[in-house]
Amino acid sequence: MTTLKDLIAQKEALENQITQLRHTELAAAIAQVKALVQEHGLTVEDVFGGVARRVKTAEKVTNKVAAKYRDPVTGNTWSGRGLAPKWLAGKNKADYLIA
Template sequence: MPTLKEIDAQLAALQAQREEVRKNELKSVVEQVRSLVAEYGLNELDVFPPARGGRSAAAGSKVAPKYRDPATGATWTGRGKAPKWIEGQAREKFAI
């Protein structure tokens, strides 16, 4: 029966062999993909289309402010948590 050290040595040798085989296979696969991309004139979006349901182009865009603090000139779009200067007051009087 082999010892633990012998099994560890075999395992290390197999892992090294596995990594070498993986590198060789990856080279072959990358060459195939490059060949097909060149043959069919593909671009990045053909191969990797944008994810569905992801953020749209409008997501994160700027929104015009709806309210202005007359004392400081600070503005607020009406989205998110209300600023301190408008809390508890009628928003109509701050409308732009």
């Protein structure tokens, strides 16, 4: 009858064998792929069908919206989008419309 210690030892031995065999097979596969790539003169685009790493394009361009409201005291403006500024809070917006 096998004991728990024996089974654990067998498990560890099998895991070591699996790890070693995996490394060996991966090394062989990588060598084979490199040989094929070199033999046929392939590029990353040929193998993976596109650019390996896409270069970031320009930042998203946002168009400015024309100001609709102006504070006559400070000259600050607001387009009417987003939160209303503090200088306009509690006041009639029509009084600050830009003509």
